[in-house]
Amino acid sequence: MTEARTSILAALRENRPKGEADLVLEDIAIQYEDPFVSFSAMMKKNGGLVVAMDSADSAVADFANRCGPDGVLLEGELAVAENAAIWIPFRDEAERARPFLAETLAVIVRRADIVSNMAQAYARIGTGELPGYGVFMAGPSKTADIAQCLVIGAHGPIEFVTYLV
Amino acid sequence: MKHPEAAAGFVADSAKSSWHDQALWGVRTKRDAAVSAIPEWEELREQGARIKAWSLAHLDDLLVQFEAQCQQNGIVVHWAADGPEHNRIVHGILAKHRVKKLVKSKSMLTEECGLNEHLEAQGMEVIDTDLGERIVQLRHEPPSHIVLPAIHLQKEEIAETFHKTMGTPADMTDETELTRAARKDLRERFLQAEAGVTGVNFAVADKGIVVVCTNEGNADLGAGLPRLHIACMGIEKIIPKFDHLSVFTRLLARSATGQPITVYTSHFHKPKPGGEMHVVIVDNGRSALLGRKDFRRSLGCIRCGACMNTCPIYRRSGGHSYMATVPGPIGSTLAPSKDPKTHDSLPFASTLCGSCTDVCPVKIDLHQQLLAWRGELVKMGYGDRKKIRSMKLAGKVLSSPTLYKLAGIGARIALRGPRFVLPSEAKKWLTNRDLPPVPAESFRARYRRHQK
Numbered sequence: 001m002t003e004a005r006t007s008i009l010a011a012l013r014e015n016r017p018k019g020e021a022d023l024v025l026e027d028i029a030i031q032y033e034d035p036f037v038s039f040s041a042m043m044k045k046n047g048g049l050v051v052a053m054d055s056a057d058s059a060v061a062d063f064a065n066r067c068g069p070d071g072v073l074l075e076g077e078l079a080v081a082e083n084a085a086i087w088i089p090f091r092d093e094a095e096r097a098r099p100f101l102a103e104t105l106a107v108i109v110r111r112a113d114i115v116s117n118m119a120q121a122y123a124r125i126g127t128g129e130l131p132g133y134g135v136f137m138a139g140p141s142k143t144a145d146i147a148q149c150l151v152i153g154a155h156g157p158i159e160f161v162t163y164l165v
Numbered sequence: 166m167k168h169p170e171a172a173a174g175f176v177a178d179s180a181k182s183s184w185h186d187q188a189l190w191g192v193r194t195k196r197d198a199a200v201s202a203i204p205e206w207e208e209l210r211e212q213g214a215r216i217k218a219w220s221l222a223h224l225d226d227l228l229v230q231f232e233a234q235c236q237q238n239g240i241v242v243h244w245a246a247d248g249p250e251h252n253r254i255v256h257g258i259l260a261k262h263r264v265k266k267l268v269k270s271k272s273m274l275t276e277e278c279g280l281n282e283h284l285e286a287q288g289m290e291v292i293d294t295d296l297g298e299r300i301v302q303l304r305h306e307p308p309s310h311i312v313l314p315a316i317h318l319q320k321e322e323i324a325e326t327f328h329k330t331m332g333t334p335a336d337m338t339d340e341t342e343l344t345r346a347a348r349k350d351l352r353e354r355f356l357q358a359e360a361g362v363t364g365v366n367f368a369v370a371d372k373g374i375v376v377v378c379t380n381e382g383n384a385d386l387g388a389g390l391p392r393l394h395i396a397c398m399g400i401e402k403i404i405p406k407f408d409h410l411s412v413f414t415r416l417l418a419r420s421a422t423g424q425p426i427t428v429y430t431s432h433f434h435k436p437k438p439g440g441e442m443h444v445v446i447v448d449n450g451r452s453a454l455l456g457r458k459d460f461r462r463s464l465g466c467i468r469c470g471a472c473m474n475t476c477p478i479y480r481r482s483g484g485h486s487y488m489a490t491v492p493g494p495i496g497s498t499l500a501p502s503k504d505p506k507t508h509d510s511l512p513f514a515s516t517l518c519g520s521c522t523d524v525c526p527v528k529i530d531l532h533q534q535l536l537a538w539r540g541e542l543v544k545m546g547y548g549d550r551k552k553i554r555s556m557k558l559a560g561k562v563l564s565s566p567t568l569y570k571l572a573g574i575g576a577r578i579a580l581r582g583p584r585f586v587l588p589s590e591a592k593k594w595l596t597n598r599d600l601p602p603v604p605a606e607s608f609r610a611r612y613r614r615h616q617k
Contacts (some may be wrong), residue, residue: 156382
């Protein structure tokens with residue numbers, strides 16, 4: 001135990017506000033009648049492409065045609081309608097950086113796995129075992145750091161394809 | 166130097182100053198659109214505020230819980246009482262791994278601690294990888310905004326910097342081409358780096374998770390490519406539960422840039438196989454601020470920058486005029502708690518219009534804190550003496566009908582004459598603008614005339 005740890009914790013105990021009521025939060029997050037429609041609209045807004053497919057196999061075939069050897073194809077565990085974020089857990093840990101180095105990143109998600117909002121998403125993720133590393137991705141990488149002008153493709157993928165199956 | 170003097174240069178270039186003003190107002194407008202798409206926004210803010218208040222009341226327990234969870238996950242946790250200790254710890258970890266080159270993603274904390282300078286002095290190469298931060302690093306400037314570090318620059322200035330430092334064509338000013346040039350240059354550096362340093366947006370106590378939010382993907386490359394990842398966080402980044410991330414990820418990007426969420430919301434739970442992950446928890450004045458009843462809520466800040474984008478002073482004076490790591494309204498209340506003497510002009514760099522408070526996603530009472538700081542600073546003997554004298558004088562005049570009447574007559578006469586005869590303090594109000602024509606009579610006189 002370091003000196004800093006002891007002194008910081010002592011100061012926090014001394015200075016912390018007292019009498020804070022218990023934290024109970026109500027479920028307030030927006031619900032969508034058709035999460036598929038909202039997800040697709042939001043992903044387009046985020047600069048990503050949405051492709052509806054009848055099966056994962058046809059998505060894999062389309063990906064091979066579309067991207068060539070430089071693309072990366074991943075599976076998403078769930079998707080969120082309110083912001084088009086897709087939860088990608090890195091379970092085998094193989095290469096955490098690999099999808100970020102790709103020019104094109106594609107993700108397969110089941111339509112049935114689209115939830116309305118982040119509250120539902122975290123509730124679902126939290127019930128399972130958490131991966132060592134997991135990312136919500138919501139489109140291609142982007143920046144507006146040069147004069148507030150939006151540029152798609154910063155350090156991560158320049159193209160982002162979502163296959164909804 | 167005080168805020169008005171530091172702002173003078175930026176304000177003098179009125180074309181650039183108004184471009185800056187409009188650019189930030191554009192971000193504020195995007196925020197409004199994103200917020201209005203969520204009917205429960207105000208309740209969501211309330212939840213954010215409540216989680217932060219609860220967290221501040223239980224910071225010690227939460228940090229201990231967070232530490233235990235991290236250790237269970239194989240993450241090494243360090244504690245630093247101040248900036249120098251933080252820098253020593255980070256340097257120690259890097260030195261142990263014989264790191265010569267490292268990449269950094271955005272972290273206001275390491276900016277606050279002066280980590281780059283510390284590591285560079287010891288012969289390490291530190292590369293900031295967020296595009297905006299990289300731009301200001303190449304120019305040897307501090308960031309001027311916590312989310313948009315290079316917002317004070319126009320594309321021609323950035324083109325010139327890239328031309329000088331990366332050898333891009335001098336006439337290449339297209340934003341996409343400039344971004345691609347930086348992408349190419351930095352990609353090499355990512356691949357060569359032996360360690361990655363990131364900031365922390367949220368640290369989840371019950372699971373031992375560190376969450377980093379970016380749009381560029383630089384934090385994921387920096388943490389994912391090298392063997393060693395060091396995440397640096399202030400003690401106030403802690404939130405109690407994994408589920409609470411939903412509240413903050415819903416608030417953060419909408420408030421910051423008007424996006425529904427950042428492109429990447431990355432959850433670091435365990436070191437990668439064969440790698441090492443360290444978390445450095447830093448106090449640097451925060452525990453003392455927790456003891457200040459009027460100001461402690463500023464510790465709830467999630468660093469979205471919304472208060473800057475909306476602030477009429479920040480938008481026109483630019484971030485550098487604050488001469489503090491965090492500028493704008495939130496910086497103006499944070500900075501004096503650390504060093505009231507140096508930062509005594511910042512709480513006065515506000516119109517107290519309250520717009521910052523209105524947009525704050527965790528409902529920090531920013532303008533009230535700035536007002537409270539004014540009183541506090543004057544009590545401590547700081548602040549502008551002239552301003553204090555004129556406030557006292559104004560108090561006397563406004564509480565006496567006779568004095569008020571005389572002052573009105575005096576002002577109407579003085580303002581009819583040429584401006585140069587006015588006292589120098591009054592003339593400051595007339596920089597870059599003039600007053601409307603002086604009325605022939607006072608409101609009181611006119612009212613009386615109409616009563617008849």
